[in-house]
Amino acid sequence: MAKPLRFRYAPGSWSEARVRNELLQPLQANIGAAMRDPWYQSPAGFDAVRFEMDNGDVALFCWDDEAGYWLGNTETPSALWRTNKHGFDEVAYPIRRWAERELLAQLIEESPWLEAYPHVSWFFLPVFLSKDGRHTTREFFRDHAAGFPDADRDDVLSFYEELLSTGALDPYRETMAGKLGTSETLDLTRMSATMGEFNAAYLLLEAGYDVTPRRR
Known part of the structure; x- marks a missing residue:
C-alpha cells in the first residue's frame, strides 16, 4: 500500500x-x-512544471540551482529513486503552498463536490490525491458520509469542515490524514474507526x- 503524498528532495x-x-x-x-x-x-527563485500522465496521474516538479522537489501520485522516475522524502511541513513554505494550490485545484476539478469544503480538502489532500487511495478516500466521504450511518453527506462534511477550520488539528495533519489510508480497496470498518x-x-x-493524536 502506498503512503500519503510526500515530497522527494x-x-x-x-x-x-x-x-x-x-x-x-x-514517464513518456x-x-x-x-x-x-x-x-x-512557481515559488520565487524556482522554475516549475506539471507532468500530466495519460492515465490521469499528475506530478509537480520545481527546482533551482541547488535542488529539485518532486510531488506526485504517479510512478517515480528512476533518477529520483534514492532521494529523501519530506512531509508537507518539512519543506519551505513557498514550495509547499505552491504545490498545495496546484493539487487543490486538481482535486476540485476532479471532485467539484469538495469545493464547498476547503478545510476538508486541504487537510485530507495527502490522501485524496495519493497514488493508490485517491479514489477510495474520496468515495468514503462522497458515498458513505465518512462513516456516519444514515447521515446526509453534506451535513457530515459541514461538521468536519467546522472542526478542521479551527486549526487545532493542523499540527497532526500528516498523522491523522494518513490513518485514513491509501489503499485501492475500500475498508469501511477501518476508515470509519479512523474518523472516530x-x-x-x-x-x-x-x-x-x-x-494529541496517537501515531499509527
Whole structure:
C-alpha cells in the first residue's frame, strides 16, 4: 500500500534539459506523459512544471540551482529513486503552498463536490490525491458520509469542515490524514474507526482539552 503524498528532495543542479531527459522521457516511455506549465506561479527563485500522465496521474516538479522537489501520485522516475522524502511541513513554505494550490485545484476539478469544503480538502489532500487511495478516500466521504450511518453527506462534511477550520488539528495533519489510508480497496470498518478519532477530538476540544493524536 502506498503512503500519503510526500515530497522527494533531489539535491543538485537541475535545468529544463535535465528535467526533460531524466523525468519526462521515462514517464513518456512507460505510461505516456506531457510536461506543461504549472497552473500557478512557481515559488520565487524556482522554475516549475506539471507532468500530466495519460492515465490521469499528475506530478509537480520545481527546482533551482541547488535542488529539485518532486510531488506526485504517479510512478517515480528512476533518477529520483534514492532521494529523501519530506512531509508537507518539512519543506519551505513557498514550495509547499505552491504545490498545495496546484493539487487543490486538481482535486476540485476532479471532485467539484469538495469545493464547498476547503478545510476538508486541504487537510485530507495527502490522501485524496495519493497514488493508490485517491479514489477510495474520496468515495468514503462522497458515498458513505465518512462513516456516519444514515447521515446526509453534506451535513457530515459541514461538521468536519467546522472542526478542521479551527486549526487545532493542523499540527497532526500528516498523522491523522494518513490513518485514513491509501489503499485501492475500500475498508469501511477501518476508515470509519479512523474518523472516530476526529469525532473524539471534537468532543475533547469542545470540553476545553488539548488534543494529541496517537501515531499509527
